[in-house]
Amino acid sequence: MEVTKDMFEKVPKEERQSLNIMRPSETFLKDSYRRLKKNKLAMAGLYFVIFITIIAIITPWISPYSYSAQDFNLSNVGPTKLHWFGTDQFGRDIFTRVLYGARISLTVGYVVSLLNLTFGVLYGGISGFFGGKVDNIMMRIVDVLYSIPMMIYVILLMLILGAGLPSILIALSLSYWLSMARIVRAEILSLKEQEFVLAAKTLGASNWRIILRHLIPNCMGPIIVTLTLSVPSAIFTESFLSFIGLGISAPKASWGSLASDAMESFMIYPYQLLFPSLAICLTVLAFNFLGDGLRDALDPKMRK
C-alpha cells in the first residue's frame, strides 16, 4: 500500500497546545506551601507564631508600662481595665512582663534552634557522606552523648556558666544538636547512593560542594520539621531551668521565670500563674501544629 500525503490529517491546534507545558514548574517550596495552606491547624499555628514574634519585637515601643517599675500601691491587683493581666507582688504589670517574657523565651527558642541547625546539619552531613570509619567514630560519640541525661548536663553547664540568657543559649546549644545530626545523617546515607550524586562526582564537584549544594538541600524537609519542633522544646527547657532557679532572674523575665515567681502564691493569686502558663502553652501548641503540618507538607512519604 502506498502512503500518500492526503492520508494524513492535520493535528488540531488545541491538541498540539496540550503538549506544551503552559505553567511554569512549581518549586519544591511553593508546592509544599500549597499543601501547607490546606492544613488549617498548621496555618493557624503559623499565623500565631508570626504574630507572637512581631509582638515580641515591637514590645518596647508599644507597652504602656515598664517591665521593671515597681509600685507597691498596686501590688497583687487582679485583672482590670488598666492592667489586663493584673499586677504581681511588686505592682509590676503582668501583661507587660508577659510581652517582655516573649522576647527572652522566643530568643532562646530561635537562637538555640539555629545553632543546633548549623552544627547538627554539618555534623550529620559529614558523618553520613564520608561513611565508614569517620561515620562510625562520629556516631559513637553521638550515641554516648545521647545516653546521658541531657537535662542534668544542661544543669551542670548552667552552674559553671552562671545564670542568665547567654549561659542558657550556650548550654542548650551544646546539648540539643544530637537529634538533628542523627536525622541528617540517616537522610544523607540514603541520598548519597542516588544517581545525581554520581553525576555531580563525575562532573568533578568537590566533596564540600556535593554536601552543601546537593545533599543538604535535598534533606530540607526533615531539617525544617526538626527545626520547627526544636523551638518549643528549647522554650520548654528554658522554663524548666528558670523554674529550678537556674534561668533568668528578676527584674528580667521569661515565661518560665514568671510562672516560677507566681508559684509561691498561686493558691491566692492564680491569675499570676495563668497568663505566663497560657503564653507557654499557646506558643508551644502553635509550633507543634506548624511542625506537624510541615511534616505532612514537605514530606508526603512520612504522612501517616
Next chain:
Amino acid sequence: MSNYIVKRIFASFITLWIVVTATFFLMHAMPGGPFDGEKKLPDQVKANLETKFGLDKPIMQQYGLYLKNLLKGDLGPSIKYEGRTVNEIIKYSFPASAKIGSVAILFSLVVGIYMGIVAALHQGKWQDDLCMIIATLGVTVPSFVLSTFLILIFSVKLKLLPPVGFDGPLNYIMPAIALGGYSLSFIARLTRSSLLDVIRQDYIRTAVAKGLSKKTVIFKHALRNALIPIVTYMGPLIAGILTGSFVVEKIFGIPGLGREFVQNITNRDYMAIMGVTVFYSAFLVICNLVVDILYAFIDPRIKLE
C-alpha cells in the same frame, strides 16, 4: 546474641567512664570552690576543710582518688551537711522517687497505649480526634503548670486530693499524672501510628480472612508487633520521668531524690551534685542497656551488628 550483649555492656562501661570524667572536670571547672559561700571562712578553716576533702591535691590525683572510691561504690561525703555521705542521701531519698516514678511510668504506659489503640481503631472518628487532642495538650503543658493546676482544681476547689505530702495512695495520683503526662501523649501517638502501620500488613488481612474475631486479630496479632516501638521509647521515658521529678517532687513536697538534687543545686553542694549526677547517669545507662537487650530478644528481626 551473646556477642551483642557483651558489646553493649562494654559500650555502657565506656559511656559511664566518659560521664564520670566529664562530670568530675565540669565540677572542678566551676568558678569558686565549694567553701566560697556567702559567709567568708577564715583562711585557716578553709585550708583545713580543703585538706579534709582532699581538695588541696593536684587535680589528676583527686580524679584518680574519685575513680578509686567510685569503683568501691563510694560517692564521697556531702560538703554542706556535716557527717552525711552522698550514698546516704541517695539511700534515703531514692525510694520515694522510685515509687512515684514507677507509678507514673505504669500510668503513662497503660493509659497511653489504651488511648493509642482506641485512636487507631477509630481512625478519623471522634474517638481518634479526642485522643489526639489530649495527646497534643499533653506535650504542650509543662509539668509544673500541670501540677499547679491539678492542685488548684482537685485540692483547692474540689477538696478531693491532698495537695502535698507522701503518706497514702491518694498522694500518688496527682504527681503521677503530672510526671507521666508528657510521656503519655508521646506513647499514645506512637502506639496509634505503629498500630495503623501494622493493621495494613498482609498477615493481618490473612488473620481477618481466616474468620478470627476482631478482638483476637488486634490483641493477638497486631498489637504484639505494634508495641515494639514502645520498647525503644522506654529509655527516653525513664529519663523524662527522672528529670520531671526535679520540679514535680518540689511542688508536691515528695521527699525524693529529685527534690534533693534541686536542693543541692541551690546549696551549691558540689560533692552531692557530682554524686547524684553520676548516680542518675549510671541508672539511665543501665536502664538503656536492659532495654536494648530486651529489644534484641523481643524482635529477632533487628540486625545484631
